[in-house]
Amino acid sequence: MGRPTITARERVEFAIRFAQMDLDTLRPGDWLNLRDDFALFLVCKAGQRRPLAQRGEIMTMPLAHPLPSEFSEDDFRALQMEVRVIVQSLVHEGLLSAPMTEIHGYFFLFRPSTGDWSVLTAQGATRDMCLVTLLFLLNQESLDRIRRCPECGTIFYRIQKQQYCSRSCTNRANVRTWRQREEVKSQEQEKAHERYKAKRTAGGSRNTKVERRPRKQLST
Numbered sequence: 001m002g003r004p005t006i007t008a009r010e011r012v013e014f015a016i017r018f019a020q021m022d023l024d025t026l027r028p029g030d031w032l033n034l035r036d037d038f039a040l041f042l043v044c045k046a047g048q049r050r051p052l053a054q055r056g057e058i059m060t061m062p063l064a065h066p067l068p069s070e071f072s073e074d075d076f077r078a079l080q081m082e083v084r085v086i087v088q089s090l091v092h093e094g095l096l097s098a099p100m101t102e103i104h105g106y107f108f109l110f111r112p113s114t115g116d117w118s119v120l121t122a123q124g125a126t127r128d129m130c131l132v133t134l135l136f137l138l139n140q141e142s143l144d145r146i147r148r149c150p151e152c153g154t155i156f157y158r159i160q161k162q163q164y165c166s167r168s169c170t171n172r173a174n175v176r177t178w179r180q181r182e183e184v185k186s187q188e189q190e191k192a193h194e195r196y197k198a199k200r201t202a203g204g205s206r207n208t209k210v211e212r213r214p215r216k217q218l219s220t
Helices: 008-020 028-042 073-089 126-140 167-201
Strands: 058-064 106-110 119-125 146-148 155-157
Touching: 008 028, 008 073, 008 126, 008 155, 028 073, 028 126, 058 126, 073 126, 119 126
Parallel strands: 058 119
Antiparallel strands: 106 119, 146 155
């Protein structure tokens, strides 16, 4: 079977998720999934030949130990801290760029045997190849797509006109907006009643009793 394909957007989405994972809650199966997703992010699946990158992409080759398959939990924790700083900087108000990141590696242009174009290629430690891949991918993205959810604060990759990170956050925001709208409507009805009451009692006895007009029942 061939290696699953992964798009640039999916790779960015993985980096955003990884930056916000609670690694302390992962079970053994979750760690296996993380290592598998991490290998796909680097496009270097163990035991499978790495395809050549296309024009405008970057081809990274983790060659120094620990390799992606050898990454320990502590290695992932250390890498997560660096990825998190980069991702959070993209949604931090007032900060216009990701922080400077020290990356070591060998960089060169690889030219396929056929074609008049080349691919930026990098070789080095897994940590360095991960960060250079992330920075390269983010440089190709519209950073307006990387948002912080106004409901829960989670950073997410916005699809089309998406405003919230999940359906649950969208539902909570909609319910709150509905309640606020109904509260304003009730306040306006109360003000209208007070104006009606003042009009009926104007010039008359203070003991004039004004019946409240029945309100329409809210649909449930």
